[in-house]
Amino acid sequence: MPSDPVGFEKHDHGACISEAMATAEAHCRAKGLRFTPVRRKALGLLLQAHRAIGAYEMLDRLRDAGFGSQPPVAYRALDFLVANGFAHKIERLNAFIACAHPGASHSPAFMICRICESVAEAHSSPARGALGEAARATGFRIEQTVVEAEGICPACVDKADT
Amino acid sequence: MPSDPVGFEKHDHGACISEAMATAEAHCRAKGLRFTPVRRKALGLLLQAHRAIGAYEMLDRLRDAGFGSQPPVAYRALDFLVANGFAHKIERLNAFIACAHPGASHSPAFMICRICESVAEAHSSPARGALGEAARATGFRIEQTVVEAEGICPACVDKADT
DNA sequence: CAGCACTTGTCATGTTATTTCATTTCTTGT
DNA sequence: ACAAGAAATGAAATAACATGACAAGTGCTG
Numbered sequence: 090m091p092s093d094p095v096g097f098e099k100h101d102h103g104a105c106i107s108e109a110m111a112t113a114e115a116h117c118r119a120k121g122l123r124f125t126p127v128r129r130k131a132l133g134l135l136l137q138a139h140r141a142i143g144a145y146e147m148l149d150r151l152r153d154a155g156f157g158s159q160p161p162v163a164y165r166a167l168d169f170l171v172a173n174g175f176a177h178k179i180e181r182l183n184a185f186i187a188c189a190h191p192g193a194s195h196s197p198a199f200m201i202c203r204i205c206e207s208v209a210e211a212h213s214s215p216a217r218g219a220l221g222e223a224a225r226a227t228g229f230r231i232e233q234t235v236v237e238a239e240g241i242c243p244a245c246v247d248k249a250d251t
Numbered sequence: 252m253p254s255d256p257v258g259f260e261k262h263d264h265g266a267c268i269s270e271a272m273a274t275a276e277a278h279c280r281a282k283g284l285r286f287t288p289v290r291r292k293a294l295g296l297l298l299q300a301h302r303a304i305g306a307y308e309m310l311d312r313l314r315d316a317g318f319g320s321q322p323p324v325a326y327r328a329l330d331f332l333v334a335n336g337f338a339h340k341i342e343r344l345n346a347f348i349a350c351a352h353p354g355a356s357h358s359p360a361f362m363i364c365r366i367c368e369s370v371a372e373a374h375s376s377p378a379r380g381a382l383g384e385a386a387r388a389t390g391f392r393i394e395q396t397v398v399e400a401e402g403i404c405p406a407c408v409d410k411a412d413t
Numbered sequence: 414c415a416g417c418a419c420t421t422g423t424c425a426t427g428t429t430a431t432t433t434c435a436t437t438t439c440t441t442g443t
Numbered sequence: 444a445c446a447a448g449a450a451a452t453g454a455a456a457t458a459a460c461a462t463g464a465c466a467a468g469t470g471c472t473g
Contacts, residue, residue, distance in 0.1 A: 097389050123470085125420070144460065157422045164461065165421080180342040181397055183429095183460060198382045200391045211385035218380040220360045220400055223373035227259050228405035229362045235343055235399040238382055243390035285439075287451070306429065319453050326430065327451080345429060345460095 097200075097209050097242055106136040112191045113175050122173060127156050131166035132175055132187065141184035141201075141208050179208060181237045186210070196234050202242035204249070209242070259362075259371050259404055268298040274353045275337050284335060289318050293328035294337055294349065303346035303363075303370050341370060343399045348372070358396050364404035366411070371404070 113132055117124040134150050135142060148163035156162055167185050170176035176185050177197050188197070189210040198213035215221055215234040224231050241249065275294055279286035296312050297304055310325035318324055329347050332338035338347050339359050350359070351372040360375035377383055377396040386393050403411065 097391070123420075125469095127421080159423050160461065161463090162422070180399075198385070200382075200386060200389070200393070202391075203394070209385075209389065209391070211381060213381045215400060219373060219375045220362075220398060223360070223371075224362060224400065224402075227362070227371065228408060229259070229364075229371070229400070230403040230408055231362070231400045232365070232402040233400070235397060235401075236382060237342075237397040238377060238386065238391070238393045238395070239397075240386075240394040241392040246390060246392055283440095285451075287438095289452080321454055322430065323432090324453075 097207065097244065102139065106133070109136050109175075109187060109191055113173075116173065116175075116192060120173075127151060127162065128166050128169050130154050130156065131163070132170055135170070135176055135185060135187035139187075140206060141179045141182050141186045143182075143184045147185070177210070179237060180235050181239060182206075182208075196236070198236035199238065200242070201237060201239045202245055203239055204241055204245035207242050207244075259369065259406065264301065268295070271298050271337075271349060271353055275335075278335065278337075278354055282335075289313060289324065290328050290331050292316050292318065293325070294332055297332070297338055297347060297349035301349075302368060303341045303344050303348040305344075305346045309347070339372070341399060342397050343401060344368075344370075358398070360398035361400065362404070363399060363401045364407055365401055366403055366407035369404050369406075 110129070110133065113129075114124060116122070130151060131147060134147060144160065144163045144167060147167060148158070148160060151162055151166070152158040167176065167178075170187075171178055171185070174188055174194065175191050176187050177199070178185050179199055179201065181201060186199075186208050190197075190212075196213045196215050198211045200209045200211065202208070213234060213236045215224075215231050215236075220234070221231070223229070272291070272295065275291075276286060278284070292313060293309060296309060306322065306325045306329060309329060310320070310322060313324055313328070314320040329338065329340075332349075333340055333347070336350055336356065337353050338349050339361070340347050341361055341363065343363060348361075348370055352359075352374075358375045358377050360373045362371045362373065364370070375396060375398045377386075377393050377398075382396070383393070385391070
């Protein structure tokens with residue numbers, strides 16, 4: 090099980106998909122959540138894509154798979170996945186990506202390549218760092234954080250420098 | 252000149268507006284940028300509001316002020332302000348806010364109150380912290396960061412606890 | 414098996430953002 | 444001063460992202 094903080098490396102994608110699905114399955118069983126076909130399919134599509142997917146792209150694929158064709162179909166499935174930590178929303182892209190560390194409650198941080206649009210997930214520590222300091226100094230109670238870096242991924246840096 | 256990292260405190264709002272406008276004015280003069288009426292008005296409106304403003308709310312006000320009524324009017328003005336560091340986009344809100352530290356090149360971080368929707372700006376240090384570490388470890392080249400915390404501001408915490 | 418909570422499908426609408434092109438304004442080089 | 448080029452504006456159209464509301468179906472629970 091890859092628990093490293095980033096995701097630009099190559100890996101056994103098939104295995105990572107089945108693992109993530111199994112984790113979600115188990116989590117839902119444990120929590121009494123209904124991992125319905127449309128939700129399962131949505132997570133599968135996110136994992137398969139291995140990149141950030143817009144809600145309407147998701148909708149297209151769900152429709153192709155025989156599910157409903159109206160936006161709420163996609164948004165509801167994605168909301169479920171996000172709410173339960175199986176996926177994250179990338180605010181910068183208005184898009185969604187499968188969680189790289191499902192199960193673990195965490196504050197994700199993302200690195201977004203502006204060339205190839207790949208996205209890697211890392212952990213952030215809201216409490217530490219400048220933001221946590223500012224929050225403590227002012228009495229702000231942090232509930233959730235969005236941390237996204239835009240730039241160039243290793244592969245594209247190599248290409249650009251060549 | 253308030254250079255403290257946060258913005259939940261009371262302050263002389265009139266003075267802070269004129270200062271910010273003057274700073275922008277000077278910056279544009281120095282860089283040969285055209286600080287046109289619509290851009291000036293947009294910045295004034297952001298400063299006046301002292302909160303995050305959606306593009307269409309900005310558009311309404313610009314139209315009321317006699318400018319064009321089509322979305323690009325607002326988006327172009329806002330893009331100019333953001334590009335030149337006079338304003339920031341809050342991704343979480345799809346809204347824009349005047350920069351609290353204009354002139355200084357910086358990586359802003361924001362604290363967003365989910366009760367009263369106030370927004371405070373702090374500095375972040377992308378290079379340090381978990382994100383910078385992950386970037387160095389993988390070879391990701393950070394160009395820009397989005398750091399936004401959602402939670403409860405001091406004033407609303409007090410209210411909630413009462 | 415009745416009642417309830419939850420999920421799904423669909424229609425309708427609301428919100429945010431961009432593309433395109435013609436026109437005007439400003440700046441620059443001569 | 445003036446022509447050429449760059450930048451900004453106005454306006455129309457459209458694209459992309461997201462939610463509200465309601466009826467019908469599903470599965471659990473008493």
